[in-house]
Amino acid sequence: MAKTDIKSMNEAEISSLLAEMGQPKFRAGQLFKWLQSGVGSFDEMTNIPKNLREKLNESCYIADVKIERKLVSQIDGTVKYLYKLYDGEYIESVLMKYEHGYTVCISTQVGCRMGCSFCASGLCGLKRNLTASEMLSQIMVAAKDNNIRVSNVVMMGMGEPLDNFSNSIRFLELVSNEKGLGIGLRHISLSTSGVVSGIERLKEYNLPITLSISLHAPNDEIRSSMMKVNKRWNIDALLEACKEYQKVTTRRISFEYALIEGVNDSERCADELAKRLKGIMCHVNLIPANPVKENTFKKPDKTRILKFRQLLEDRGVNATVRRTLGADIEASCGQLRNRAKEGDINANIQ
Ligand code: SAH
Ligand code: SF4
Numbered sequence: 001m002a003k004t005d006i007k008s009m010n011e012a013e014i015s016s017l018l019a020e021m022g023q024p025k026f027r028a029g030q031l032f033k034w035l036q037s038g039v040g041s042f043d044e045m046t047n048i049p050k051n052l053r054e055k056l057n058e059s060c061y062i063a064d065v066k067i068e069r070k071l072v073s074q075i076d077g078t079v080k081y082l083y084k085l086y087d088g089e090y091i092e093s094v095l096m097k098y099e100h101g102y103t104v105c106i107s108t109q110v111g112c113r114m115g116c117s118f119c120a121s122g123l124c125g126l127k128r129n130l131t132a133s134e135m136l137s138q139i140m141v142a143a144k145d146n147n148i149r150v151s152n153v154v155m156m157g158m159g160e161p162l163d164n165f166s167n168s169i170r171f172l173e174l175v176s177n178e179k180g181l182g183i184g185l186r187h188i189s190l191s192t193s194g195v196v197s198g199i200e201r202l203k204e205y206n207l208p209i210t211l212s213i214s215l216h217a218p219n220d221e222i223r224s225s226m227m228k229v230n231k232r233w234n235i236d237a238l239l240e241a242c243k244e245y246q247k248v249t250t251r252r253i254s255f256e257y258a259l260i261e262g263v264n265d266s267e268r269c270a271d272e273l274a275k276r277l278k279g280i281m282c283h284v285n286l287i288p289a290n291p292v293k294e295n296t297f298k299k300p301d302k303t304r305i306l307k308f309r310q311l312l313e314d315r316g317v318n319a320t321v322r323r324t325l326g327a328d329i330e331a332s333c334g335q336l337r338n339r340a341k342e343g344d345i346n347a348n349i350q
Helices: 011-020 026-036 050-059 132-146 165-175 196-205 220-226 235-249 267-276 302-314 335-342
Strands: 066-072 079-084 090-098 101-105 109-111 126-129 150-155 188-192 210-214 253-259 282-288 319-321
Touching: 011 026, 066 132, 079 132, 090 132, 101 132, 132 150, 132 165, 150 165, 165 188, 165 196, 188 196, 196 235, 210 235, 235 253, 253 302, 267 302, 282 302, 302 319
Parallel strands: 101 150, 150 188, 188 210, 210 253, 253 282, 282 319
Antiparallel strands: 066 079, 079 090, 090 101, 109 126
């Protein structure tokens, strides 16, 4: 029989599991706290009786991720992790230092089935979903490895979080729990390529997270050429879902826009984008597209990027250019995993 993923359980579920084992209620809180503190084995749970620890060990496992490779940027200290999972799969996380603290960018799936043309994560399709416990572990391991407290999380690594909906929701519940990592939902961003059905479901939870939409184009022609998801839900459908989402949550929405030279960086594009975003309380994050070995996209030069930003600002759209971190360590998610599969990682390994 497959063992239970106990680290993905909330306290209520642990409580019923223990009740089935004839254990007193108060043990659920103790066990939950241990699991959410990142312990690697039941044996470390010193206030849990030995016979219960043994029983739990027979029926449950404590999920973990193992550091397989670690790349430290010589420019800004950004750390990129290649983690190995229990089944030999690889995922990536990035730890970034900002003025307000440490942010971890986590993966939500092994691979991705959305197949965006500019992205390294989607090249080989979806392998499997990550469990909530594997999402948590990425943060716990990075925090422990650097002896720091992580204050912000972005679900912007490999994978489409809304294509792994229930595990992503469970992750949000656990990561913000005061008995665990206690990272407030206001300090968490969830990025989606535009899975409208997922945005509609997420709206029902009315969470104070930041919803980040990978828009990348001002019209359907360009967007469909870059992102398959746009053929299922076009820009009108996506922006309509954003408006409905905002009505419920009253949260500002963040739009990601990766600037690719000659594709979506013209003045006309900026103009069209500004018109489209009218009526949505939002912020546009301009990202100079990160060249990926597997495609030929180029980022525009700096003047062009700043001009694009100015054009948006002039049209009343709040926009910033995202600071590029870890430029020397291929910090865009998906790139390192692909190298690992090719047996070709040798840069800056520590
Ligand atoms: N699947 C989700 C979250 C993970 S991707 C999504 O697509 O939103 C995180 C962000 O990185 C997205 O905005 C994505 O569009 C962007 N991205 C992917 N590859 C990139 C590249 N080569 N250059 C710049 N941004 C990229
Ligand atoms: Fe998947 Fe996001 Fe990459 Fe698209 S950009 S392939 S949705 S991870």
